[in-house]
Amino acid sequence: MNEIIEKPKTYKYILAWVIASIVSNILIRIIDMILSVSIVSNESDLILYFIISGLLSIPIFSGSFIVIYNLFKSLNINKVMIYIYILGGLGLCASMIQTIAIFNNVGIVLPVIIVTASTFSFIISVLIIRFYYKSKPNRWY
Numbered sequence: 262m263n264e265i266i267e268k269p270k271t272y273k274y275i276l277a278w279v280i281a282s283i284v285s286n287i288l289i290r291i292i293d294m295i296l297s298v299s300i301v302s303n304e305s306d307l308i309l310y311f312i313i314s315g316l317l318s319i320p321i322f323s324g325s326f327i328v329i330y331n332l333f334k335s336l337n338i339n340k341v342m343i344y345i346y347i348l349g350g351l352g353l354c355a356s357m358i359q360t361i362a363i364f365n366n367v368g369i370v371l372p373v374i375i376v377t378a379s380t381f382s383f384i385i386s387v388l389i390i391r392f393y394y395k396s397k398p399n400r401w402y
Contacts, residue, residue, distance in 0.1 A: 315378035
């Protein structure tokens, strides 16, 4: 029996993207505020802070994306992934540039591990999303 797959409207893709972005950013900022208050007391604590923040952002980013996109059952996630790769990667770069600039303004040079941890968490999050939906043929076509 062949199923007819209805093509979702473009606005649904955009709406899901905006909601998922807002939710994940709010949750990550809340976690970052809690972490910064509880972990960072001086400059030497920054590496630990960025590593823990990066690790915690993996389930937050991938989880919020999956939960929000599961609310939009007609979306083809295969079509969304290219935007995650490109726009998500650009967002990561912009965020890292902004973070480095903020710390440079106060005379703190961030070590490379911070960029590495953020990049690692983004890649792992994207892979979790990809493998989750790739196993669902009604969402990956």
